[in-house]
Structures are given as structure tokens and as C-alpha cells.
Amino acid sequence: MLRKPKIQRFNDSVLSKYQIYNSIFLTLPFDEISNTGSFLPLFSEICEKGYEKNQDPTTIVDEFFKKFFSDISEEEKISYLFRFIQYIERQVVLFDAIEDASFSVVNNMNGHGTLRSIKEEAQAINKLGDLKEHLKHFSIRPVLTAHPTQFYPGPVLGIITDLSDAIERNDLTEIKKLLAQLGKTPFFKKEKPTPFDEAVSLIWYLENVFYQASSKIFTYIQNNIFREEELENDVVKLGFWPGGDRDGNPFVTPEITLNVADRLKTSVLKNYYKDIRKLKRRITFDGADKIIKELEQSLYENVFISSKKHTLDKDYFLAKLKEIKAILTERHQSLFVEEISDLINKVKLFGFHFATLDIRQDSRVHHSVLLGIVNDTHKHNLGIFPENYESLSDEEQIDVLTKVSGKIDPEIISDEMAKRTLQSIYAMQEIQKTNGEVGCNRYIISNNQTIINVLEAFAMIRLTGWEKPSADVTPLFETVDDLQRAKSVMETLYTNPIYKEHLERRNNVQPIMLGFSDGTKDGGYLMANWSIYKAKAELTEISRKYGIKVIFFDGRGGPPARGGGKTHQFYASLGPEIENEEVQLTIQGQTISSNFGTVDSCQYNLEQLLSSGIMNEIFTKDQNIISPEDKETMEELAEVSYKTYSDFKDHPKFVPYLEHMSTLKYYAKTNIGSRPSKRGKSDKLIFSDLRAIPFVGSWSQLKQNVPGFFGVGTALKHFEDKGEFDKVQKLYHNSLFFKTLLENSMMSLTKSFFKLTAYMKDDEEYGAFWTLIHDEYELSKKLLLKLTGYSELMEDTRSQKASIKVREDIVLPLLTIQQFALKKVQDFHKNKNVDEALIQVYEKMVTRSLFGNINASRNSA
Incomplete structure (x- = not known):
């Protein structure tokens, strides 16, 4: 049977369902109010017709109340508008849930850009061997960030998940209950979340979505492309910023960083524990049963008993799983080998760290911090920096920063920011001991402009007694000017003897981050994107010249203005003059829930990212050269x-x-x-x-x-x-x-x-x-x-x-209400007729109306 066009699948599976379930939703009363839902469609129609007649939002709102209410007070008008906001932001949730439930129907899970499609294309042109070789070193790393571009609190995200499941089952009774729950669940957060709260919210996606989707991808590649040969490369790596991103966030402390790393480890061990308990019910055979019981006990102790934490070693755990697999293969006709192999693959991908926690700070903060450290080391006569350090030329400071070493106790540092900066580096070392080196091995310098910016961070890392740091110093170039200077900065670094030794210890790999969001804000849409493209080409050229493998990490947001949009197509368009061995990018805000919120959508979009790099290397490499x-x-x-x-x-x-x-x-x-x-x-x-x-x-x-x-x-x-x-x-x-x-x-x-x-x-x-x-x-x-x-x-x-x-x-x-409220506030101020209480009400209306509009933009990425 012929597959329907995508637009028809969307209309049948999404649009039609939304119309049906929205009609049910609008009949549900919230807070003893039974008529808001019936008035909202009328208000929507007034808005639509009003803009067709070129009316302004104030006229539209006034016309609605004049038409449907003969005598209504200002207080009642405001009450209705707030209730409309309440309904509209929940209509957006309903639409999100329906799209999530219909994802695998609307999108062809085996179509263009999926691994199955890529494998079949490679087979058709006799390039399966090339594909296999490429997958031995190519990988993707989505990095989850807590950048605030989504307004859904945790309970609402949970309702979206449950609602999607109920819609997929067409369970009308459950759908009505969940819609009623949705109507009574608050969207507004009375208090700001802490960085740890943000981390916990995003770890939910690691536990419930990425854990399953990533391992499915790895298993498919292993079973269908590598087969008998073991795949050693972690094709899907995960990154994490909440708790480590200190840039502009005074609330991210070293203690928070350590707590988040501990939560990441505990979370992945919990997932292993759940899998082991399931396997224990199947693997009841002589020889294997005792091993699996031992592993279950060890995982339980490491997750739930504080005194037993960090007593289980990843390599030991993996070796025991492989031992079980060997017993099943040799003595039990390979019964349940696929299930044990799946867990082995997960441990390969997620280790005991789950996701790599990045540390990030602004170069301007580093500069101030370093000067504070210099002054305090002088006070304590440590002899680390020359007395005249601040008056030295750039070349002389570079020489000092390159050669500096020692171990500074953060407690002797008087400046709080300087003390915390050093403590965050000590935290990196502690995380590497407990979660493995990959648990926290990258220090990102935002707003990087000069080589001194890089070397100040490099010096501070080594001033914690970390003479040979197992961490990558990663400059982030953002503005148009910084992007143009990037090549010169990196060439100077590559020719610096001590930094060169550091790179050799890091396998001659240099990560470089590029910021799409601030680049666009600084230089506009075309210039920002073209500047990043040129910078990548220049950085690739200079890195190859010095035998360095450069890894580009893109700071992307959801909308096109922040580097989002057709992300996969962007990576597929890069030609051979740009290094593309890894695709690394930030996943922010609503992009996490919209593109990676369910196992299906997560697997599909991860495969699209993988295929973009594969397409660029295997199929279209020579076609994407710009003349x-x-x-x-x-x-x-x-x-x-x-x-x-x-x-x-x-x-x-x-x-x-x-x-x-x-x-x-x-x-x-x-x-x-x-x-x-x-x-x-x-x-x-x-x-x-x-x-x-x-x-x-x-x-x-x-x-x-x-x-x-x-x-x-x-x-x-x-x-x-x-x-x-x-x-x-x-x-x-x-x-x-x-x-x-x-x-x-x-x-x-x-x-x-x-x-x-x-x-x-x-x-x-x-x-x-x-x-x-x-x-x-x-x-x-x-x-x-x-x-x-x-x-x-x-x-x-x-x-x-x-x-x-x-x-x-x-x-x-919703937007009409927002503009109406903004105009009210503006008029109050212009007319000097300041009713503070009423201004606060309308300002609250503006703030509340932000939610639904941003959440509705989830398909911007």
C-alpha cells in the first residue's frame, strides 16, 4: 500500500485529533468556571477577523466584550483575559502531546536520514565498507543545557508524556482525566529554580528517553553494520551543562557541580539496576545466576547505601556482564544474549557518568579572577607570579602563564569568585575519580577573544596541582570579530611548546566552541552564519597544518536566529574543508522536549544528526564545495x-x-x-x-x-x-x-x-x-x-x-491579550495616571502570556 504524503499524515493524525480533543477540553470547567471554554473560540474568531480589518489589539479586545457582554466591570474583563490565558497555554500542551503521540506516523522512522536508509544507500553503491570505517571514529554529542527557552514546569512535562500515551491508545477516559489535571496544574513558578533543580529536570530525559534511544541506535549499528566485529566507538555521546555552566550564573557553586555529578552517576546506576532486575528474572541458569545476583547487590549498595557509594568499578561491572554473555553463548544456546548485549552497550555508552559535565566561565571573569590570585600569591610569598605581572607586555604574560605551575589552596584566596573558580577545577578532578575521566573533562571559556584568555584558564587549571591535566581547554568564539581572530589565536596556541605537549597528551585533539546565538545578536543572521562557516574552514586548515584534530562544538538554540532551524540539513551541507568527525551541539529549552522528548522522536533526531555527518563524508562530500x-x-x-x-x-x-x-x-x-x-x-x-x-x-x-x-x-x-x-x-x-x-x-x-x-x-x-x-x-x-x-x-x-x-x-x-496589556501599561505611564495596583495586574498579564507563545514555538528547531 502506498504511504500517504507527510502533509496528509499530519492532517489525519495530528490536526483532526486536535480538533476533536480540543472540543472536549473546552467543555471542561476549571475552578468552578464553566463558560470560559465556550467564549474562547468566539474571542479567537474576533481576533482573526479583527486583524483582517487591520484593527489593533485594544480595539479587538474591547469589541469582544462589547459584543458578548452588555454590562461588565474592568475587574471581570481582567478575570476573563487571565482565564483565556489559562486555557490557551494548555491548548498548546494538548497540541504538543498529540504531535508527540503521532510522531512515528507523521515521520517515516525508516525514511531518508535514518540509519536503515543510510545503510541501504551505502549498500546500493558498494560503500558499506566506507560507512563501517567512518562509524569507527564518527560520533555525535548532544549537550543538554538549562538555557531558559521553555516555560513548562516539571509536572506539566509529565502530563504531556502521559497525555501522549493516552492519545496513542485513544483512551478517551484517561485523556479527559489528564486534561482536567492539566487545567488545574499551575504553569507559573513562584520561585526561580536552582541549578540543581534544573539538572534534576533534565536528568529525567537522560533516564527515560536518551538511555533507551541511544542504546537502540548503538545496537542497530552493531547488529546490522558491524555484526561479528565489536563496535568500539561510542557513536552517541551525551553532554550536560546544568551544574557546570558558571557563565553569568552566580548560583552555580562547586558544591552544586559535585552534587550534579553525583546525581548523574546515581541516575545511570539506577537504570542499570532496573535492567539487572529484569535480566535476573530471565537469566536463571547455572553459572550466570550467581554473577547477576552479585551485580544486583553491588548496584543496590552503590545507589541506596551512602557508605557503599563508589565501591563498584565500571570496568569490573562491564567485565562481569561480558562473562555472563560468554556463559550464555557457550553453555545455554545464546538464550537472552540480546538482552545482556543491550545492557553491555548501555554501559559502553553511558559508563558511570551518564553524560559529560562541562565547566564554563566567561573570559572576563577569568581575567579578574587571575589578577586576584596573583595578588594573593604575592601576599603569601608563594613566588608563583612575578611581582610586576600586571605591568608585563602581552608576550611576557603569555610566557608566564604558559610556564606557571604549583598547587594553590583556595582557602588562602580572598576574592570569593577566585576561590570558587579554583574550587570548580578541584571539583573536576574529584568527579574524574568517581565518575571516570569522561565525567568532567572540558573547561569552556566563553567570550574568548585572545590567546591570553585561553592561557589564563590553562594556568588556573595547572595551579591546582594538575600539572598534566586530563581536561580539554575549549575556547568559545562568539562575536564576528572574535570569529575572525580565531585562526590567529589557535595558531599561536599550536606553536606554544608547553600547550603543544598538553595537546599531545590529549591525543592531539582540540575542541573549539562557536556561538550561533551571540554571533547573530552581534552581527545579524547572514554575517553570523557565514563568519562561523569561514572560521570553521580556517580553523580546520590551521589545525590540519599542525597535525591537530579539531572538534567543533556549536552553541545552538531553538529558533533559526539562534542557530536552530534545519540543523541536520546544515551539518549535511558542510564540505571537506570543514572538519566533521564529530557533530557536537547544545540542545536547549523547548528543543529538548520537542525533538528529544519521546523515545521515538529522540531516536529519529539522533539518527538524523548521525546521518548528516555520514552523508557529508560518504555520499556528498565533494558536492558541498563552495566555488x-x-x-x-x-x-x-x-x-x-x-x-x-x-x-x-x-x-x-x-x-x-x-x-x-x-x-x-x-x-x-x-x-x-x-x-x-x-x-x-x-x-x-x-x-x-x-x-x-x-x-x-x-x-x-x-x-x-x-x-x-x-x-x-x-x-x-x-x-x-x-x-x-x-x-x-x-x-x-x-x-x-x-x-x-x-x-x-x-x-x-x-x-x-x-x-x-x-x-x-x-x-x-x-x-x-x-x-x-x-x-x-x-x-x-x-x-x-x-x-x-x-x-x-x-x-x-x-x-x-x-x-x-x-x-x-x-x-x-494570547498575543492579542499580551499586546493589549502592554498598551495599557504604556498608556498609564504616558498619561501620568499611575494606578500602581492596576499596572501590576496588567504587567502580570504580560508575563503570564509569555508562556504559551514560547511553548508554541517548539517546532522552531
Whole structure:
């Protein structure tokens, strides 16, 4: 039987079910309120028709109450709007659950980009041997971060999981119960989570999703590609940031780091314990039964008895499992060998660490910390640094930092940040003893600008008595300027004799992180992505020159403006001039639950990541070389776009517009993340202090999505005006990289809706600025359609576009309420008619309405 097109599968399995279950949901009363659900569809219709008539949000809200309520007080209006928010954010949850339940139906689990498809393609062109060789060293590492881009508290995530299961079974009774539970479960967090709370929330995904999905992938490769030959390479590695990411988060202490590492180990041992208990019921044979009973007891003690912790060794555990396998093979006709092999594979992948905990701190903090350490070592006459260290030239400081060694007791350090920085390095060593070296072996330096930034961190690591550190010093290059300097920084490092010795001990592997989010915030969409591409090519070239294997780690967010979008297609587009032995990337916020929230979706998306690297190496490597002529075109596009974005960013109304017309300042009130919403302590809003997440999120709340397209239209117009649009068309058809960039930009445009904020064009202070943004939106849309030949945006991904449309329809009333509340607050301040109590109510309305809109954007990645 022919498989239905993807858009039809989406309509049948997702859209139809949503319409049915939403109609049930709207009839359920919450908090003794029985008519909110019946009024919400009417309000939605008023919103839709109102924007068709170019009405503003205030007019739309007023018209709704005028039409359906003859006499209603301000207090009652506010109550209704808050109840609408309550329903809408739960409609988003319902849609999430239905999409999760239908994932394996809508997506072809054996289709393009899956391991089965890759294996069959390789077989068809006699490249199965090449595929096997590539898998001996290629791997992926998704790194889970607690960056606050999702507003679902833990209980709501649990309901999504249970609701998905009930929908998959079509269990209407259970669905109604769960929808009722959903209606009464609060979304708003009264207190900020601690970094440990964030870690516990994400470890749930490791325990319940990645544990199963990763081992399924490993087992498939072992059984179907390697067969009798044992696969030694961990093709799926997991990374983890909560508890180790100290950048801008004063709440991440060394104690938190150690506690998170302990929780990671305990969690993976619990999973092994559950598996061993299941196996014990099957492996009841002479010789094997005693071993499995011994392992069960050891795991129990290491998980549940504090005094027995760390008494079980990973190598011993693995050796005993292999001993059981040998007994089953030799004496019991290989009965239950597959089950024991599955556990062996899991131990290979997850060890006793589960996921590698990265430590990260900002270079500016390191510099201040190091100077504090220098001064304290002088006070205690330790003789580690020369007395005139601060007045030395850069070259002289580099020489000192390279050669420095010793063991400093953190207790002699007077500055608290300096003390904690040293303690975090001691914590790394402690974690390596308990969880294995891979448990914590990477120190990331964010905002890395110079070689001194790298060497300051390297020096501090060695000042903990770690003369030959089993840890990778990893610079993170983020801004356009830093990306351009990256090659020079790394070449200086590679030629430094002592750092060269360190690299030799690390198998001549150098990880380098590249930041998409801050790069886009700094340089605009095209320039950021092109700068990262060029930096990767240059860093690959210089690393190969010195015999170093560079591993790129990409700091990506969910939306295209933060490096998200069609991530898999991006990696598949990289040619041979960019090292691609590992695909490493951050998985943030809603991207975790949307792309990796169930075993099916996690396995599918991990396989897509794996296949992107495989495709690039085995099938399309020589096809993804950008010609010199096309590079010139790309460079010119990036430069024009950069100039356009920079002028826009320097506009005197840019920061005030975000501060006064967007939801930026409300992000700090949502309590969704442990770290502050901006860097620095100044009350005045400074662009450089803005974090990328609230920056991009605020544009998203306005439905303007500026970081994903601004400058693209002007850059394309530049070539059209010169009569050289054919050069851009040639680049588009020749380069999968460029094509992917533009397709992601089209997603940002698709999710924009300027009618929501069209009232701003008449604003005395910000009208011209709003028009500037809208003009670039219209220009970008027009010229992207001309370039692609599409009649509408995202024409090639109809099912994804359909999903976006449903979500946008769901949150349209929510956004209307948000803009209505924002306008109320603005008017109160403008008219000097300050009713503080009422202002607080409307500000709370703005904050609450943030939730559903961000959660509805889960398909941005």
C-alpha cells in the first residue's frame, strides 16, 4: 500500500485529533468556571477577523466584550483575559502531546536520514565498507543545557508524556482525566529554580528517553553494520551543562557541580539496576545466576547505601556482564544474549557518568579572577607570579602563564569568585575519580577573544596541582570579530611548546566552541552564519597544518536566529574543508522536549544528526564545495547584510524600543531559569549586557523575529539593483549551506505577524522604527520568493508549515491579550495616571502570556 504524503499524515493524525480533543477540553470547567471554554473560540474568531480589518489589539479586545457582554466591570474583563490565558497555554500542551503521540506516523522512522536508509544507500553503491570505517571514529554529542527557552514546569512535562500515551491508545477516559489535571496544574513558578533543580529536570530525559534511544541506535549499528566485529566507538555521546555552566550564573557553586555529578552517576546506576532486575528474572541458569545476583547487590549498595557509594568499578561491572554473555553463548544456546548485549552497550555508552559535565566561565571573569590570585600569591610569598605581572607586555604574560605551575589552596584566596573558580577545577578532578575521566573533562571559556584568555584558564587549571591535566581547554568564539581572530589565536596556541605537549597528551585533539546565538545578536543572521562557516574552514586548515584534530562544538538554540532551524540539513551541507568527525551541539529549552522528548522522536533526531555527518563524508562530500565565485557572492551578501544590521542595531531607538515596546524586561519575572536574564548589574539597559535568549525571545513575542531575517532582504536587493541577481541564484542552486540558511530565514518570516503590532506605526516616538522593521520584512519576503521560485514561504515543507499555522492560530488570542496589556501599561505611564495596583495586574498579564507563545514555538528547531 502506498504511504500517504507527510502533509496528509499530519492532517489525519495530528490536526483532526486536535480538533476533536480540543472540543472536549473546552467543555471542561476549571475552578468552578464553566463558560470560559465556550467564549474562547468566539474571542479567537474576533481576533482573526479583527486583524483582517487591520484593527489593533485594544480595539479587538474591547469589541469582544462589547459584543458578548452588555454590562461588565474592568475587574471581570481582567478575570476573563487571565482565564483565556489559562486555557490557551494548555491548548498548546494538548497540541504538543498529540504531535508527540503521532510522531512515528507523521515521520517515516525508516525514511531518508535514518540509519536503515543510510545503510541501504551505502549498500546500493558498494560503500558499506566506507560507512563501517567512518562509524569507527564518527560520533555525535548532544549537550543538554538549562538555557531558559521553555516555560513548562516539571509536572506539566509529565502530563504531556502521559497525555501522549493516552492519545496513542485513544483512551478517551484517561485523556479527559489528564486534561482536567492539566487545567488545574499551575504553569507559573513562584520561585526561580536552582541549578540543581534544573539538572534534576533534565536528568529525567537522560533516564527515560536518551538511555533507551541511544542504546537502540548503538545496537542497530552493531547488529546490522558491524555484526561479528565489536563496535568500539561510542557513536552517541551525551553532554550536560546544568551544574557546570558558571557563565553569568552566580548560583552555580562547586558544591552544586559535585552534587550534579553525583546525581548523574546515581541516575545511570539506577537504570542499570532496573535492567539487572529484569535480566535476573530471565537469566536463571547455572553459572550466570550467581554473577547477576552479585551485580544486583553491588548496584543496590552503590545507589541506596551512602557508605557503599563508589565501591563498584565500571570496568569490573562491564567485565562481569561480558562473562555472563560468554556463559550464555557457550553453555545455554545464546538464550537472552540480546538482552545482556543491550545492557553491555548501555554501559559502553553511558559508563558511570551518564553524560559529560562541562565547566564554563566567561573570559572576563577569568581575567579578574587571575589578577586576584596573583595578588594573593604575592601576599603569601608563594613566588608563583612575578611581582610586576600586571605591568608585563602581552608576550611576557603569555610566557608566564604558559610556564606557571604549583598547587594553590583556595582557602588562602580572598576574592570569593577566585576561590570558587579554583574550587570548580578541584571539583573536576574529584568527579574524574568517581565518575571516570569522561565525567568532567572540558573547561569552556566563553567570550574568548585572545590567546591570553585561553592561557589564563590553562594556568588556573595547572595551579591546582594538575600539572598534566586530563581536561580539554575549549575556547568559545562568539562575536564576528572574535570569529575572525580565531585562526590567529589557535595558531599561536599550536606553536606554544608547553600547550603543544598538553595537546599531545590529549591525543592531539582540540575542541573549539562557536556561538550561533551571540554571533547573530552581534552581527545579524547572514554575517553570523557565514563568519562561523569561514572560521570553521580556517580553523580546520590551521589545525590540519599542525597535525591537530579539531572538534567543533556549536552553541545552538531553538529558533533559526539562534542557530536552530534545519540543523541536520546544515551539518549535511558542510564540505571537506570543514572538519566533521564529530557533530557536537547544545540542545536547549523547548528543543529538548520537542525533538528529544519521546523515545521515538529522540531516536529519529539522533539518527538524523548521525546521518548528516555520514552523508557529508560518504555520499556528498565533494558536492558541498563552495566555488571561489560563489564565496565572493556569499561574502558580499554577508557584508551588505552586516552593514544593514549594524546600522539598525546602532539606531537610537533600537534599545529603547526593546525596553519599552517589547516583553524584554518581563523575562526576568518568569522564574524559568536559575541565572539572571542579563549580564552586568547596571539598571540601565545596555546592548552588550543582553542575553541572546531574551533578546531573540522578545522579538518572537512581538511576532517580528528580527534576528532571523533583518538584512537578508537588503542584501538580496543590493544584487538585484546591480543587475547581478543571477549570481545569488547560482549560489542558491550550488550551495546547500546557503539554501539551508535561507530556508531557516523563511521560517522566521513565516512566524512573523506584523498586523499584531501595526498600531505601533502611528506611535509618535517609535512609529518610524517599526516601519523600518516592517519594510525589511516585506523586502526579505518578496526577494526570497523571487530567489526560490516559491509562491509562498516554506512551500517545500508543507507539514512543518501546517504545524506552525496551527500553533500560530492557537496563540493569536494570547498575543492579542499580551499586546493589549502592554498598551495599557504604556498608556498609564504616558498619561501620568499611575494606578500602581492596576499596572501590576496588567504587567502580570504580560508575563503570564509569555508562556504559551514560547511553548508554541517548539517546532522552531
